[in-house]
Amino acid sequence: MVGGGVDQTDNAPRPRMPLRPDGPANRGRPPLSNGAKRGIVPAAGCGQSKGARLPSHSPSSLRSAGGPSVVALRGVAKRFANGTLALEDLNLAVRPGEFVSVLGPSGCGKSTALRLIAGLSEPSRGEIIWDAAGRNGRDRAQAPRGRDIGYVFQEPTLMPWSTVEKNVSLPLRLRRTAASEAAPRVAAALERVGLASFRHAYPRELSGGMKMRVSIARALVTDANLLLMDEPFAALDEITRFKLNDDLLQLWQALARTVVFVTHSVFESVYLSRRIIVMTPRPGRVFAELAIEAPYPRDEGFRTSAEYAAYCRRASETLSKAMAAAA
Amino acid sequence: MSVPDRGVNGERWLRVVLPIATLLLGVAIWHLVVRIYAIPPYVLPSPEAVAQTLVADRELLAGSLGVTLVTTFEGLALAVVGGVGLAILFNLSRLIEYSFYPYAVILQVTPVVAIAPLLLIYLPTPAAVLACAWIVAFFPVLANSTLGLNSVDHNLADLYRLYGASRGQLLFHLKLPSALPNILAGIRIAGGLSLIGAVVAEIAAGSAGAGSGLAYRIAESGYRLNMPRMFAALILLSIAGIVIFFALSGLSHLLLRRWHESAIEREQ
Numbered sequence: 001m002v003g004g005g006v007d008q009t010d011n012a013p014r015p016r017m018p019l020r021p022d023g024p025a026n027r028g029r030p031p032l033s034n035g036a037k038r039g040i041v042p043a044a045g046c047g048q049s050k051g052a053r054l055p056s057h058s059p060s061s062l063r064s065a066g067g068p069s070v071v072a073l074r075g076v077a078k079r080f081a082n083g084t085l086a087l088e089d090l091n092l093a094v095r096p097g098e099f100v101s102v103l104g105p106s107g108c109g110k111s112t113a114l115r116l117i118a119g120l121s122e123p124s125r126g127e128i129i130w131d132a133a134g135r136n137g138r139d140r141a142q143a144p145r146g147r148d149i150g151y152v153f154q155e156p157t158l159m160p161w162s163t164v165e166k167n168v169s170l171p172l173r174l175r176r177t178a179a180s181e182a183a184p185r186v187a188a189a190l191e192r193v194g195l196a197s198f199r200h201a202y203p204r205e206l207s208g209g210m211k212m213r214v215s216i217a218r219a220l221v222t223d224a225n226l227l228l229m230d231e232p233f234a235a236l237d238e239i240t241r242f243k244l245n246d247d248l249l250q251l252w253q254a255l256a257r258t259v260v261f262v263t264h265s266v267f268e269s270v271y272l273s274r275r276i277i278v279m280t281p282r283p284g285r286v287f288a289e290l291a292i293e294a295p296y297p298r299d300e301g302f303r304t305s306a307e308y309a310a311y312c313r314r315a316s317e318t319l320s321k322a323m324a325a326a327a
Numbered sequence: 328m329s330v331p332d333r334g335v336n337g338e339r340w341l342r343v344v345l346p347i348a349t350l351l352l353g354v355a356i357w358h359l360v361v362r363i364y365a366i367p368p369y370v371l372p373s374p375e376a377v378a379q380t381l382v383a384d385r386e387l388l389a390g391s392l393g394v395t396l397v398t399t400f401e402g403l404a405l406a407v408v409g410g411v412g413l414a415i416l417f418n419l420s421r422l423i424e425y426s427f428y429p430y431a432v433i434l435q436v437t438p439v440v441a442i443a444p445l446l447l448i449y450l451p452t453p454a455a456v457l458a459c460a461w462i463v464a465f466f467p468v469l470a471n472s473t474l475g476l477n478s479v480d481h482n483l484a485d486l487y488r489l490y491g492a493s494r495g496q497l498l499f500h501l502k503l504p505s506a507l508p509n510i511l512a513g514i515r516i517a518g519g520l521s522l523i524g525a526v527v528a529e530i531a532a533g534s535a536g537a538g539s540g541l542a543y544r545i546a547e548s549g550y551r552l553n554m555p556r557m558f559a560a561l562i563l564l565s566i567a568g569i570v571i572f573f574a575l576s577g578l579s580h581l582l583l584r585r586w587h588e589s590a591i592e593r594e595q
Contacts, residue, residue, distance in 0.1 A: 120489060161504045170490070
């Protein structure tokens with residue numbers, strides 16, 4: 001494969017970045033030389049001008065503060081009860097309709113960030129803002145609990161005692177949607193993931209990839225605008241993963257949803273997303289953003305292109321620097 | 328394909344035939360020992376004598392079997408309701424669990440033979456016998472149900488939370504189905520134990536009781552040195568225990584066969 005810098009988690013040497021000041025106000029800032037490269041947008045603090053020394057938690061430093069966002073995290077920190085600091089001063093915004101990947105090493109707080117957005121966990125510090133301008137149309141600062149979020153876990157997380165159909169209809173049943181209204185939506189969601197003929201099957205009768213499709217159908221069934229995916233394909237074999245990557249992109253384009261995709265795979269993030277948010281190791285902060293400007297629809301041709309390889313190399317380098325910066 | 332097929336079928340066939348052959352062999356040895364050593368029936372009755380008693384005393388024995396079985400099933404039913412109910416309460420409230428769990432354990436570890444005489448003093452005999460059956464059967468249901476309810480997939484629980492599930496939905500749609508294999512395992516153990524509890528209490532009640540369960544018949548036959556009837560009653564008790572076990576296993580299989588690993592036959 002191209003760009004072999006994915007797994008520089010622990011044993012890679014971590015040289016000090018000479019250009020990076022170590023003051024607390026500059027934490028989370030990538031090396032300055034890096035920001036000049038095309039496509040790499042420094043995270044907090046460096047968005048407006050390289051010289052501006054804004055503290056990274058300042059709202060004005062939020063790169064996407066100008067545009068509308070579905071949800072934004074501002075200065076979010078999360079410390080667990082056991083004292084572990086999972087996230088420290090995390091700033092990121094999710095824009096309507098985009099496919100954004102959150103890339104980082106294992107244990108960097110990616111999943112924690114996703115759980116915070118979903119409202120499954122409360123931030124220790126900072127705020128999560130639901131933009132009234134977004135298509136969710138909720139009150140600001142009010143998480144649309146049990147409403148407009150679809151969540152896909154790393155495991156399929158299906159109820160083994162229920163059929164595929166019952167599993168997919170779960171969100172609707174929990175909201176007491178009338179059966180007459182739920183049935184066509186369940187059928188449509190199953191149709192979308194290509195499992196219409198398996199609706200009476202039990203999860204144990206399905207392959208790993210099919211279970212994951214059921215899980216995706218369940219996330220789609222509520223017509224949630226925001227889809228949160230936590231390394232959904234990490235446990236699948238490569239052939240299945242490629243297939244599901246393509247199917248996911250098709251769904252995303254057909255349905256015009258916003259997707260936040262957490263992954264530790266450089267290749268997957270480059271292939272899927274329009275924007276990659278690279279995080280530092282724990283405590284997680286945004287290290288840099290990387291725009292993937294390749295047009296959609298993306299397919300096998302893109303996966304084998306020089307452009308893809310170049311993006312992968314750049315993403316790998318950025319990830320390595322994020323690792324090094326944390327040392 | 329035909330070769331492994333025959334192997335699987337052959338093994339299944341052996342699993343039925345071998346225990347029966349062992350049984351027949353045992354009965355034959357029993358018969359020969361009684362015959363050769365001319366053992367008197369008040370020491371060891373022959374298999375024929377036991378069989379004759381089973382037929383001759385069938386009305387008496389069937390009535391007694393009925394009494395014991397009713398006690399057993401009542402005890403089991405109360406244990407299931409009480410055990411699962413208390414497990415749900417424990418699951419809903421840590422405070423209730425901390426308050427009561429130690430006493431459930433104490434009830435379990437105190438030998439029921441030691442409790443029975445006390446219960447027989449305070450309660451009418453049928454109620455005391457039922458209470459004993461319940462005490463022994465209750466704990467495995469409680470312990471297994473508690474384990475099951477606490478072992479729910481965290482991600483699934485999160486999913487329910489995400490979609491704003493009520494406590495009732497969480498309990499009936501997620502926790503109880505997820506705990507069902509454990510609950511059924513508890514019930515399967517409890518079925519046999521309920522019979523044991525009923526028998527122990529009947530024997531403790533002895534001749535003083537108005538009850539006429541099978542265990543009472545055993546005690547009574549012992550006093551009268553009616554060994555064939557003792558054996559007949561014992562055989563009926565064993566058969567009752569076996570039937571209860573297989574009935575509950577069947578129920579468990581029926582409820583889990585669609586989805587649970589324990590009930591699924593793997594392709595070889």
